[in-house]
Amino acid sequence: MTAYIIRRLLLTAPVVVLLSVIIFVVLYVMPGDVALAVLGQFASPAELAAMREKLGLDRPAVVQYLSWAGKIFKGDFGTSFFYGEGVPVLQTILQRLPVSLQLGASAIVLGIALGLPLGIIAALRRNSLIDLGVTSFAVSGLAMPSFWMAILLILLFAVRLDWLPPSGFVPFAEDPIGNLRHLALPAFVLGVDIAAVVARLVRSEMLEVLGQDYVRTARSKGLREHVVVLRHVLRNALIPVVTLLGLLAGRLVSGSVIIETIFALPGVGQLTVSSLFNRDLPLVQATLFLITMGVVFGNLLVDLAYGYLDPRIRHA
Amino acid sequence: MHSQETAVAASATVPQKNALIAGLRRYSRSPTGLAGASLVLLVFLAAILAPWLAPWDQREVDLLNVLGSPSRAHLLGTDELGRDVLSRVIHGARPALIVSLSAVALAMLIGVPLGMAAGYFRGKVDTVIGRVVDAFLAFPTLILALAVNAMLGAGLVTTIVSLGVASWPGFSRLVRGQTLSLRERDWVTAARALGSNSPRILFLHIAPNLVSVIIVVSSINLAGYILAEAGLSFLGLGVPPPAVSWGRMLRTGYPFLESSFWPAVVPGMAIFITVLGFNLLGDGLRDFLDPRLRQK
Numbered sequence: 001m002t003a004y005i006i007r008r009l010l011l012t013a014p015v016v017v018l019l020s021v022i023i024f025v026v027l028y029v030m031p032g033d034v035a036l037a038v039l040g041q042f043a044s045p046a047e048l049a050a051m052r053e054k055l056g057l058d059r060p061a062v063v064q065y066l067s068w069a070g071k072i073f074k075g076d077f078g079t080s081f082f083y084g085e086g087v088p089v090l091q092t093i094l095q096r097l098p099v100s101l102q103l104g105a106s107a108i109v110l111g112i113a114l115g116l117p118l119g120i121i122a123a124l125r126r127n128s129l130i131d132l133g134v135t136s137f138a139v140s141g142l143a144m145p146s147f148w149m150a151i152l153l154i155l156l157f158a159v160r161l162d163w164l165p166p167s168g169f170v171p172f173a174e175d176p177i178g179n180l181r182h183l184a185l186p187a188f189v190l191g192v193d194i195a196a197v198v199a200r201l202v203r204s205e206m207l208e209v210l211g212q213d214y215v216r217t218a219r220s221k222g223l224r225e226h227v228v229v230l231r232h233v234l235r236n237a238l239i240p241v242v243t244l245l246g247l248l249a250g251r252l253v254s255g256s257v258i259i260e261t262i263f264a265l266p267g268v269g270q271l272t273v274s275s276l277f278n279r280d281l282p283l284v285q286a287t288l289f290l291i292t293m294g295v296v297f298g299n300l301l302v303d304l305a306y307g308y309l310d311p312r313i314r315h316a
Numbered sequence: 317m318h319s320q321e322t323a324v325a326a327s328a329t330v331p332q333k334n335a336l337i338a339g340l341r342r343y344s345r346s347p348t349g350l351a352g353a354s355l356v357l358l359v360f361l362a363a364i365l366a367p368w369l370a371p372w373d374q375r376e377v378d379l380l381n382v383l384g385s386p387s388r389a390h391l392l393g394t395d396e397l398g399r400d401v402l403s404r405v406i407h408g409a410r411p412a413l414i415v416s417l418s419a420v421a422l423a424m425l426i427g428v429p430l431g432m433a434a435g436y437f438r439g440k441v442d443t444v445i446g447r448v449v450d451a452f453l454a455f456p457t458l459i460l461a462l463a464v465n466a467m468l469g470a471g472l473v474t475t476i477v478s479l480g481v482a483s484w485p486g487f488s489r490l491v492r493g494q495t496l497s498l499r500e501r502d503w504v505t506a507a508r509a510l511g512s513n514s515p516r517i518l519f520l521h522i523a524p525n526l527v528s529v530i531i532v533v534s535s536i537n538l539a540g541y542i543l544a545e546a547g548l549s550f551l552g553l554g555v556p557p558p559a560v561s562w563g564r565m566l567r568t569g570y571p572f573l574e575s576s577f578w579p580a581v582v583p584g585m586a587i588f589i590t591v592l593g594f595n596l597l598g599d600g601l602r603d604f605l606d607p608r609l610r611q612k
Binding site: 011014015018019022026027139140142143144145147148151152154155159250251253254257258261272273276277279284288291292293295296299 | 447448450451452453454455456457458459460462463464466467539543546547550551552553563566570573574577580581584587588591592595596
């Protein structure tokens with residue numbers, strides 16, 4: 001297992017370097033003057049030149065990249081153009097991170113709590129009305145744009161019934177009930193998307209495993225059905241679901257960018273969108289780098305868990 | 317001589333034609349696939365026939381009929397500028413399909429050759445391509461597309477390029493896996509033994525066997541692009557006016573939700589139907605093209 005972990009870490013290192021290059025290229029080679037975005041259209045040419053020099057934009061691209069990459073690997077992402085003079089970008093992101101983490105964790109818990117039993121029941125009652133219902137839910141959940149579902153839920157629960165707030169956020173420490181009420185709709189929207197993916201995968205994996213010889217053997221030994229399902233079927237069917245959790249990280253980040261914007265949640269997703277609109281380069285670079293790092297290391301953890309659960313993987 | 321050639325050509329086309337009819341018949345037996353194909357066909361027809369199908373000019377502003385409820389004149393009501401929602405939804409099918417079809421073509425153009433090269437040559441080529449793929453896969457598609465569109469400026473071409481560039485690694489990884497398996501098959505070994513060079517093997521012996529899996533994944537990816545384009549437009553970074561975008565319609569209709577729900581709800585329904593159609597089509601094609609599933 002140690003050799004497997006070292007091998008996976010060695011494979012991740014060049015990916016991290018490549019990611020930093022891609023982010024730099026996407027943001028620096030693009031047209032548009034960052035100095036102009038900072039100072040506004042009424043700035044004089046002298047002011048613009050001074051700002052370019054201050055930001056280091058007059059240096060060759062390679063020098064700029066090496067300087068930026070050197071700093072970020074030390075944890076220095078620079079200071080934001082718009083969030084106060086001298087405020088480190090990392091501080092701004094870390095302030096927003098708990099909101100996104102709470103939203104993401106709630107969505108994952110909800111998604112698994114909903115998707116897992118639905119997938120299992122659908123597989124065990126194949127071709128029944130329940131199966132049809134679960135499959136229809138999964139297909140519809142995957143096809144429904146999250147922002148549309150959010151709008152429909154706001155219309156019903158906030159506008160018509162007045163049960164939940166349409167937007168905004170209250171920290172858990174300040175008002176636990178208010179916090180949960182504000183997160184209910186956004187977490188549900190993201191959770192349904194995850195539940196649809198999980199239910200679909202669990203159903204198909206369960207069906208695959210149910211047809212295996214060792215399940216027939218377990219049944220022929222006279223084991224009770226729930227023992228067969230829990231001990232032999234579910235355990236094997238869940239291994240691919242672990243991989244799915246890694247893939248869901250990216251889906252969740254994309255979803256939260258839109259959902260945080262609709263529900264006015266002060267998270268990293270909303271910060272990413274506003275920094276892109278403001279052309280706040282240090283903040284854009286930092287959010288992109290940290291989001292992708294989150295996905296890379298999330299996938300790495302999933303790979304390691306997968307290797308632990310399935311010995312065939314680490315010996316491959 | 318001429319009649320002989322005609323006879324040979326005829327004998328070759330008859331079985332092909334029969335196989336095509338048999339294939340279509342088999343596909344039409346799948347309710348999922350049939351439902352998906354019907355929905356996709358509906359959206360394509362709306363896009364192609366938009367000028368004739370739309371009852372009103374999609375850009376015609378009528379400030380005396382702002383946020384008008386659905387009526388006989390405006391079946392799905394009017395938006396905040398008095399424009400006919402039905403006509404705008406029909407016209408919105410065009411940019412949605414143009415963006416998604418072009419983005420899938422671009423993603424294939426980059427991802428398929430790189431995946432084939434990685435899977436066929438393995439070794440250093442595979443390692444280098446694999447790391448680049450891993451790096452791009454770390455970007456959630458919407459995030460990378462957002463960044464590119466924000467930096468380059470939103471537009472039809474930018475949206476196509478950003479979605480294509482953000483999603484090619486998926487194609488590359490899939491094709492690599494298939495190529496790794498195909499290169500060990502007997503007919504490839506035989507071709508190599510007969511002296512065929514690598515490009516010849518890749519194009520004549522491996523590529524044709526990748527077609528079915530690429531078709532299935534393309535169909536499912538098309539659904540993803542429709543959602544992503546709508547998401548970009550919803551955030552104000554997708555296809556700009558005067559083109560009609562379902563995502564932008566949703567965004568502009570959203571503030572009036574309390575008094576008039578139709579300007580926001582109707583375009584959402586159009587996105588849902590289109591994505592559902594492509595997903596079901598993909599499922600149907602997978603069942604149809606995957607012999608393992610067909611035997612089951």
